[in-house]
Amino acid sequence: MxxxxxxxxxxxxxxxxxxxxxxxxxxxxxxxxxxxxxxxxxxxxxxxxxxxxxxxSFTDYNLFDPPQWVGLRNYAEMLAGDPRYWRSVGTTMLYVVVAVPLKLALALGAAMLLKNLSSRGRGFYRSAFYAPSLLGASMSIALVWRALFNDGGSVPDVLGSIGIDTGGWVGNPNLAVFAVVLLAVWQFGAPMVIFLAGLQQISPDLYEAASLDGAGAWRKFVSVTVPMLSPVVFFNLVLEIIQSFQVFTPAFAISGGKGGPADSTMFYTLYLYERGFTASHMGYAAAMAWLLLIAIGVVTVILFRTSRSWVFYADEEGR
Amino acid sequence: MNAATFGVARRKWLPHAIAVVSLLILLYPLVWLLATSLKPADEVVTSLDLWPSHLEWSNYTTALEGVSGVSITRLFGNTLLIAGGAVIGNVLSCSLAAYAFARLRFRMRKVMFAFMVATLMLPHHVVLIPQYIIFNRLGLVDTYWPLILPKFLATEAFFVFLIVQFMRGLPRELEESARIDGCGPFRTYWSITLPLSRPALITTAIFTFLWAWNDFLTQMIYLFAPEKFTVTLALRSFVDQSSTSAYGPMFAMSVISVLPIVLFFFVFQRYLVQGMATSGLKG
Known part of the structure; x- marks a missing residue:
């Protein structure tokens, strides 16, 4: 495989x-x-x-007048003179670093849970858990999310009733981004389906052999499941990271289209849209897009490089 | 009951219990959406009950009138037109390219294939602005062309890749014998390979439809005239107003707008789940 x-x-x-x-x-x-x-x-x-x-990206361009060559000015401004740019980088990184591991951990946990169910139950829950992945990208659900996490919404209410008083998340600069994180986590079904297919390809003989050697549940997980599943983990990780860098619709809806409050949900792509299409700084936005491309390229290369030490391909054994 | 049988029994019900509880939490936002869409305006904020005291169907009559004078039938029709065009475009152009990559020999095949795979990782934003400039120069902004035409040019590499992987797994014998019987590559593609690739084509069609239906960024950039609006763009006008007074009609419209997705889910869940699983596993 x-x-x-x-x-x-x-x-x-x-x-x-x-x-x-x-x-x-x-x-x-x-x-x-x-x-x-x-x-x-x-x-x-x-x-x-x-x-x-x-x-x-090396010009000043507003769509109506011809582009003016400005050399590296856009890049220099971005990297040295634009705190909002760095705020958007920080928000996006926080989102990627929190949402991706949470989503994948939940996906793996759910896949292992479903693997133990009878085939009928497995089919039902697999479909049911997958449903949010289809709906989650829609504007409708983003609006639902904003209402649920808003002041007086269900989430602050439930948390308040067990003594955790958070207030509305959407209006709180420290919490707003986590509403977007949880919307991503809610869609764990897509990677779960891929994990489940991977789990079902692991030969039962391996688990049997491990049992004979006296391995317990945890040992089997670490020594059989993890290495055999590592190519699928890798695939999901690459896919989710690339997608997470580009999150747009939920950030737009939850932040009221403006990245607020206090730029706390100003995701990279949202800021790019604002610079390019609202403020008509197409050159600046193009430079932002190229840095995004480079960032995604670097992260992907790093993942592929490190994968040699932790991804185990059974069909390449002994090569 | 001794410890061993208790352990076995627990192993049986515990996964089910966890699955049921997880499902309830996962479905809560959807139940909430349905309930709120039927709540009278005064209950949205004051009442802590999830379910409304009586069903306020007038929310739906308001929603059916649409937004800024554009009826919901019009919004639905517009979105269907875009999504339908995208489906036809993607299935045709992606399967044509995939057949060449999977079955034909030609110069630069390796280079082109590698390029196609590399574009899987290309963030859409890099090409977004120049594409906008191109369509603007062509006078096609505020038409549906920028949303449909790219699909006829196989720009979504994910689907080309998916179909290539599927076609590679098909037995070559049928195509070989078709060739011996005098079929050219076009005949072979149309009458042998395409029908055999149906599962991959259906997966492509479903995901294309869903992505086009849920799309927001491209629609927002290219469409301005309200009568050309899609369901998503009509919902977008609610984003700026955060008052809870519009909750009823807004969420009634949300329910209507996700209905096709829910319908697709129930009809095609086997293809959706399997397409998802194979995209990650076939190599």
Whole structure:
């Protein structure tokens, strides 16, 4: 089992050189016909925009006047002269660092719980736990969340009744971001489904052998489940981190569209939207987007590098 | 009952008990949404009961009138048009590209495949502004084209990847014999590979629909005229008002807007859950 396989499928065997060459020439053009929509999209809607966005990041551009070259000024302002930028970086990092581990831990716990149920119960709960993942990205649920965590909403009420007086989370700069965190955690069903599929692929023989060697439940978890599941953990981790960096709709709704209170829910993407589309600083927003791309790239590379020491691929054993 | 049988019994009911309790907590926001959508205005703040004292259906009549003079049928129709266009576009263009990557030989295949996989990690925001500039130059802002056209150009690499992975798992024999019978690649794609790939195509269609239905950022950037608004954009106008007086109609509209998602969930849950699971496991 290998996740995130990046290699192209193996080449089909060729005939003799001359025959092969003739056949290749005959067969090349249909492939490009199949690929033409994708190639057009990749060129015009991905590569070209990436280049344009890189260029714009070195300019002052408001969509109406031609872009003015300003060199590294956008980047310098961002890194040295814009506390709101750093606030947005801090908020987003806090969100990623808290929401992703919580969500994955809950997903793994739920998957292990469901694995022990009868197949009927498992199917039912798997679907039921998955449902929030479909709804969670909607504006409707974001509005529900704002109401639930607002002053007089259910969450402060319930916490107050057991003696924890938090007041409304949405209006509290220290707590507002955690309402968004909990909305992400609520959607643990998606990674849970992937974990459950991974758990079901672990051979029961391994657990049996561990039992014979006298391993208890905890030992089996550490020595069998964790290593066998590590490729799936890795896949979920990469996926969730990349998605979390880009959270937008819930932050927009919970903060009333303005990142408030006191910029405490000014997520990176929300600030990017505000700079680019509300304040018409397209160059600044483009520079922000490129730093986001670089940040995601660096985090992904670090994850892939460290994965060699903790991700265990059974089919690569002894390599 | 001795300790051993007690242990066995406990092992049986404990997971069920935890699952039931978790489910109740998870479903609470949805029950709350339904209840609040039926509450009279004076009970929203004053009453601590979850369920309303009597069902206030007028919230729904208000919601059905829509927002800023645009009826909810219009909002629904607009959203369906965008989501439907996205589904057709993604299924067609992504399966075409996937067939080439999975089955055909051509120059630069490895480079193109690697590029396609790399774009899986590309944050949308990097291309958002230039795409906006392009569509603005073409005079297509405030139309549905910027929301539908990219889907016909296979820009969502996730689905190309999903279908490639699925097609790689299909047996080659049928395609080989079709070729021996004189089928060209187009015939083979259309009559053999595409029908066999149905599960992956259905997964693509469902997720495309749901993502387009839930989308907010792109819709907000491209659509301005109220009569072109989608359900999500109509709900957005509630974001600025934090008073609880509008709760009833606002959440009635929320309920209506998530109905298609709930419906999709009940009809397609097998495909949703399986599509999700295979995307992470097949290699």
């Amino acid at each position: 290998s996740t995130l396989s990046t290699s192209a499928p193996a080449r089909a065997p060729r005939g003799t050189v001359t025959e092969g060459r003739r056949r290749v020439r005959e067969k090349q053009w249909p492939a490009y016909v199949f690929l033409s929509p994708w190639m057009l999209g990749a060129g015009v809607l991905t590569l070209l925009p990436m280049a344009v966005s890189l260029y714009l």
